[in-house]
Amino acid sequence: MWHKSITDTINQAKEREMCLYGAGFWGEIAYRIFTKMGCNPVCFCDDAPEKCRQKYQDLPVYSLEEAVERYPNAVYLVCIDVEKRVGTWNRDGFTNMIRNLKKYGVYDSNSELRIPLYLYLLDLANVNDMDIVENREELICAEEIQNVVIFNHMSNSGSFYLEQLLDGHPDILTLPYSTHVFGLVYEHRLKYLEGTELLIEMGAQMFGYFHSAYGHLSCVKNNKFALIMDEKGQFMDDVLIHPDDFMRQLRIQFAGRKISLTSFGDMMKIYAAAYNNCLGRKKRDTSYWLFYHMHKTNYDVADTYEYFHKDEFSRIENLIIIREPVQQCYSYVRRMIIKGKDNIILTKDADFIHTIKCEMGLNLEKRKGIDCVKVIRFEDLKFRSEETMRSLCDWMKIPYSDILSSTTTNGYEVYFPVFTADGVKYITGNDTTTVGEKNFSEALTVWDEARLNMIYSKFKKAYGYENDVPEFTEFDEAALEQILQKDFKFASIAQEVLDEYGRPEDKYDINEFIKKMYAEYMRGYKEETEYYDYIRPVADEG
Structure with a gap:
């Protein structure tokens, strides 16, 4: 649930009182923020028995149950140490505290306020000094921004x-x-x-x-x-x-x-x-x-x-921006799933599945009435950077x-x-060390590579990527079923991670799900499909 604003929370707290749930580091931060904003909490509450009936920031600390008895109408804010990290940001503590507030009937949207977002108020010299007006003549003004590029990947x-x-x-x-x-x-x-x-x-x-x-x-x-x-x-x-x-x-x-x-x-x-x-x-x-x-x-x-x-x-x-799709598949699985296995979400609507859809080129198929789309190849930026950037500038009608x-x-x-055989080293974006990786065995079998090149063949052809295998439209239905029969290694790797780190309600057969996506895409593909054009390095134009 979205809270309206910290200002609204303060106004409500002045009428209803405020209790800070969590007598720790973030409780202290919350206390300092709200007192600076002219709002004085009445107490802390905490689930740790040893903290209760003590003083913290000169305020009493109660159990949540006792705080609710004393202040049943107060605004209750969750103040938890979001520094704790188990793979992804550990939200279990926050979720449990929200659940407790609901149990005692004192939860509302204010309870969801994220204290760290307002840390900057403690860094401001004067939080109320919002009425300064200066000469705008020498400054960039919003109304001078007349064009926009919406950039995705x-x-x-x-x-x-x-x-x-x-x-x-x-x-x-x-x-x-x-x-x-x-x-x-x-x-x-x-x-x-x-x-x-x-x-x-x-x-x-x-x-x-x-x-x-x-x-x-x-x-x-x-x-x-x-x-x-x-x-x-x-x-x-x-x-x-x-x-x-x-x-x-x-x-x-x-x-x-x-x-x-x-x-x-x-x-x-x-x-x-x-x-x-x-x-x-x-x-x-x-x-x-x-x-x-x-x-x-x-x-x-x-x-x-x-x-x-x-x-x-x-x-x-x-x-x-796009990348050769088999390379993209390998790079994603290696970086996000193998190396980041405790920090990845693998549900059916998560980034992993959306990435696979991108590798099929689904989001690049031309839409009727929508012409304001260009594509740029990662490889062109890396290996022919100046020519590609000149072409990009020409498209935007700005000087190089x-x-x-x-x-x-x-x-x-x-x-x-970047992770290398010799350990971690630090490179600039122009470095090409990791771009031309061709050994995909950590995430793909040789048969996986061949199959993906078939499945991604239309995407590769549209964007000038070399391909030495037949396009999937050259096969009949029985052959396509045979191509998809064996499990994909990268999907099996993802399955192991999901089984170990995923929630029970998020479990599903990743190989079957992905193979079904591939099958539906290939069966439904229309030869008249057109793709959005890509920005070619200047020497290639014409």
């Missing part, structure tokens, strides 16, 4: 690489690592707010972008820029901005207008302008592009105009810049870890 491969190549182009504004979460928060919260209440919640969505006194916490440091490292593998604090600067720049974007959002596009323009002003980007006499890294696997381009309205932009374009030859975030060259 077939599961990570190359997505951050391209974002880092584009970093710093004078005609392009980004909010790095923004993802589709901004869309969810807009729909469920931000579009309903106005005034200072809206500004505070917009600031909360910048969790991970700010310098913070709590930057040592992994939930802060790893929230956005976990892989922004220098050549020694050390996190680079220089890519962060100061929350006071951002909140001032955010307020400036609303100068002369009501502090409210008219659309998701309006919101992303404001975020991009405010953020890039914090970076000291120089204002240009141009119409800027917003490069929105939505970061969705198997994105449906039919949803484009639900996010961005035609009357808000001169151009609205989709860009999807030499800055597009390096991988940076906010102007700082970025390195990231």
Whole structure:
């Protein structure tokens, strides 16, 4: 359940009282945030008997049962140490505490408030100083962003690489690592707010972008820029901005207008302008592009105009980065399932299944009436970077810049870890060490490779990938059944991980599910199917 805002929670707490559930680190943080905001909790409650009837932050600590007896109408907030990590973020404790609140009848949407998002309020010099208005003449303004690229992928491969190549182009504004979460928060919260209440919640969505006194916490440091490292593998604090600067720049974007959002596009323009002003980007006499890294696997381009309205932009374009699909399958399984086995969700609607759909090219089949889509190949960016980036600039109708030859975030060259036979080493995005891997035996048998090349043959043909096996349309029904008879090694690996780490209700036969997907795709394929065009390196055009 979505809470409305921290401002609304505070207003309710002033009428009903507030109890902080969890007398630990995050309970202290919550206490400091709310007292700074002028709201004084009446007590802590905790499930640990040894903490009860003690004092914490000069407040009494009760059991949940006793707290409810004393304050049955209070706002109860879950304050748990989200630092604990077992593979994925450990939500079991949070879930159990929510269940307890429901059991005692004191749960409401306020209980779901995520304390870490509001850490930045403790870093602000003055949380109430939201009325600063400065001269906008030298600053980038939201209304100057007239074009947008919605950028998605077939599961990570190359997505951050391209974002880092584009970093710093004078005609392009980004909010790095923004993802589709901004869309969810807009729909469920931000579009309903106005005034200072809206500004505070917009600031909360910048969790991970700010310098913070709590930057040592992994939930802060790893929230956005976990892989922004220098050549020694050390996190680079220089890519962060100061929350006071951002909140001032955010307020400036609303100068002369009501502090409210008219659309998701309006919101992303404001975020991009405010953020890039914090970076000291120089204002240009141009119409800027917003490069929105939505970061969705198997994105449906039919949803484009639900996010961005035609009357808000001169151009609205989709860009999807792809990779040779058998290589993509191997890389995904090795990185996400084999090495990340305790941090992967393998349900039927999870990223793993969406990735397989992308490998069949389903999201790249042309849709009637939707022409604003281009594809870019990861391999072209790696091996023919300048020619490909020149072609991309031609498509966007912006000048090529030499800055597009390096991988940076906010102007700082970025390195990231790769696992090699000699251990972990740190490389830039332009390194090609891991791109040309041809030994897939860790995740695929030779027969798996051959079958996948058949199944993915239409995708490979459409996007210029070499293929030395027949296309699946050359086989009859009986032959296709024979091709799919044997289990896939990569699916069996996924099955082992699901059986060990998955919840009982999420268990299913992965091989059978995937083979059924493949069979339905091949049986239903129409030869007249067309695919969206891809951006070719300039030397290949024509």
